[in-house]
Amino acid sequence: xxxxxxxxxxxxxxxxxxxxxxxxxxxxxxxxxxxxxxxxxxxxxxxxxxxxxxxxxxxxxxxxxxxxxxxxxxxxxxxxxxxxxxxxxxxxxxxxxxxxxxxxxxxxxxxxxxxxxxxxxxxxxxxxxxxxxxxxxxxxxxxxxxxxxxxxxxxxxxxxxxxxxxxxxxxxxxxxxxxxxxxxxxxxxxxxxxxxxxxxxxxxxxxxxxxxxxxxxxxxxxxxxxxxxxxxxxxxxxxxxxxxxxxxxxxxxxxxxxxxxxxxxxxxxxxxxxxxxxxxxxxx
Numbered sequence: 712x713x714x715x716x717x718x719x720x721x722x723x724x725x726x727x728x729x730x731x732x733x734x735x736x737x738x739x740x741x742x743x744x745x746x747x748x749x750x751x752x753x754x755x756x757x758x759x760x761x762x763x764x765x766x767x768x769x770x771x772x773x774x775x776x777x778x779x780x781x782x783x784x785x786x787x788x789x790x791x792x793x794x795x796x797x798x799x800x801x802x803x804x805x806x807x808x809x810x811x812x813x814x815x816x817x818x819x820x821x822x823x824x825x826x827x828x829x830x831x832x833x834x835x836x837x838x839x840x841x842x843x844x845x846x847x848x849x850x851x852x853x854x855x856x857x858x859x860x861x862x863x864x865x866x867x868x869x870x871x872x873x874x875x876x877x878x879x880x881x882x883x884x885x886x887x888x889x890x891x892x893x894x895x896x897x898x899x900x901x902x903x904x905x906x907x908x909x910x911x912x913x914x915x916x917x918x919x920x921x922x923x924x925x926x927x928x929x930x931x932x933x934x935x936x937x938x939x940x941x942x943x944x945x946x947x948x949x950x951x952x953x954x955x956x957x958x959x960x961x962x963x964x965x966x967x968x969x970x971x972x973x974x975x976x977x978x979x980x981x982x983x984x985x986x987x988x989x990x991x992x993x994x995x
Contacts, residue, residue, distance in 0.1 A: 714942065714945055715944065715945055715948050715973035717746040717747060717768075717945075718726075718749075718942075718948045718949040718952075719754075719948050719949065719952050720742070720746060720754075720945070720954040721739065721743070721746055721749065721755050721757065721759065721949055722770075722948065722949035722950065722952030723950070723953070723957070724738050724739060724742050724957065724958045725739060725757040725758065725760070725761055725949075725953045725956075725957070725961060726757075726758075726760065726764070726952060726953040726954065726957035726958075727762050727956050727957070727960045728766065728960075728963065728993075729758065729761035729847065729891075729957055729960075730761065730891050730914060730917075730952075730960060731891065731960055731964060731972060732843075732847065732889050732891045732895065732976045732980075733756075733840075733889060733975065733976055733979060733980055733983075734836075734839070734840060734843070734886070734887045734888060734889040734892075734980075735761075735781060735891075736796055736836075736886045736887065737836040737839065737840060737886055737889075738834075738884050738888035739754065739769060740886060741833065741836065741987070744833075745903070747750070750932075750933075750937055750940070750941060751932050751937060752929070752932045752937055752941050752946070753781075753927060753942075753945070753946055753949065755925050755928050755929050755932065755939070756950050756953075757949045757952075757953040758921065758925055758948070758953070759922075759925050759956030760949070760950040760952070760953030760954035760957065761917065761921075761953050761954065762917075762918060762921045762922060762925065763957075764953075764954045764955070764957035764958035765914055765917070765918060765959060765961055766918060767958060768961055768962065768965075769914065769915060769918070770912075770956065771985065772911070772915070772960060775801065776801050776804060776805050777802075778801070778807075779797070779798045779801020779802065779805075780798070780801050780802050780805045781798075782798045783809050784831075784887075784932075786838070794825050803886070804867065804938050804956035806870060807867050807871075807872040807912075807962065808826075808912070808915055808919075810869065810872045810873060810876065811872040811873065811875045811879075811912075811916040811918055812876065812916055812919045812923075813874040813876065814872075814873055814877060814880075815874025815876040815877075815879040815880055815916075815920050816920075816923065818876070818877065818880040819879075819880050819883065819924070822880060827884060832876060833987055834987075835885075835886065835887065835990070836886050836887035836987070837887070837983075837984045837985075837987035837988045838887075838988075839885050839886060839887030839984075840887050840904025840980045840983055840984030840987070841889050841980065841981055841984035841985065843887065843888055843889055843893075843977075844976075844977040844978065844980035844981035844984065845977075845979070845981070846892075846896070846976075847892055847896060847916050847973055847976065847977035848977045849972065850899065850900055850974050851896070851899075851973055851974060851977070852981035853900060854896065854899035854900055854904065855972075857899075857900070857902075857904060858904035861902075861904055862904070862907060863904060863905055864902060864903055864904045865901065865907075865908035866902075867898070867900070867903055867908065867912050868902050868903070870902065871897070871898050871901045871902055871903055871912070872912075872916075874897045874898075875894045875897055875898055875912065875913060875916055876889075876916070877897075878894045878897040878941050879893070879894055879895040879916070879917070881893060881921055882894070883924075889980075890917065891910075891913060891917070892973070892976070894912075894913035894916070894917070895909050895910050895913045895973075896909075897965060898912055898913060898954040906968045906969075907965065907968060907969060910964070910965065910968060913994070914922055915960070916978065939946050
């Protein structure tokens with residue numbers, strides 16, 4: 712029962728933090744120090760639960776893009792700006808998602824082959840949280856300044872798509888960075904001044920990216936034979952908990968950003984990072 716409760720807590724932590732701009736990897740690595748280290752398969756599973764939640768939330772948008780890509784107009788109201796996407800716009804938007812994913816895939820494989828990744832220890836995670844919080848405040852300021860000059864812009868440009876792809880790789884290399892914050896703010900700084908539009912693109916491109924990464928890791932785990940020793944009851948509890956909490960967290964975030972900035976998340980990251988440095992200055 713105690714182990715199931717720990718699995719439940721880890722699933723909840725993953726679900727809450729995966730798509731909020733506060734770093735799920737950082738929170739899970741820290742939580743595992745108190746709740747016990749889990750297998751790679753377990754960590755892959757709870758991430759898959761969070762991805763499933765986002766697919767369910769954006770199921771209509773994904774369907775509209777698919778229909779538009781093949782020549783059928785999407786109904787009005789599913790675009791971040793409240794406009795219907797024509798088939799040509801749907802194809803272009805889908806191709807931009809594909810471009811962002813392609814950049815991430817190519818650079819991600821290259822980075823993995825080079826073995827370039829910071830050690831998953833508390834100190835670098837704490838600094839990533841702090842620096843990420845500072846980056847968010849600065850990025851929000853410059854994005855707001857840019858919005859006043861350019862006005863409300865919901866369009867995702869090709870430059871934005873490529874930079875979002877690069878940002879996903881950077882976030883994967885540095886634990887504690889947060890994939891969602893990196894991609895959302897890159898989009899805002901690169902020309903998309905509308906927060907919901909930038910957030911939606913970041914989340915949509917995250918779906919194939921995270922599914923691909925999950926599948927890649929899953930193959931490694933199955934080949935190594937780790938699955939034979941898995942606690943499937945704890946796995947199932949964590950998966951369901953992650954999916955449910957991610958669904959609630961993303962729904963809340965999409966509503967929150969309609970009228971609020973990301974400043975509260977930046978403050979949270981800064982406070983948590985400083986607290987971690989004070990608690991474990993040696994990075995133990």
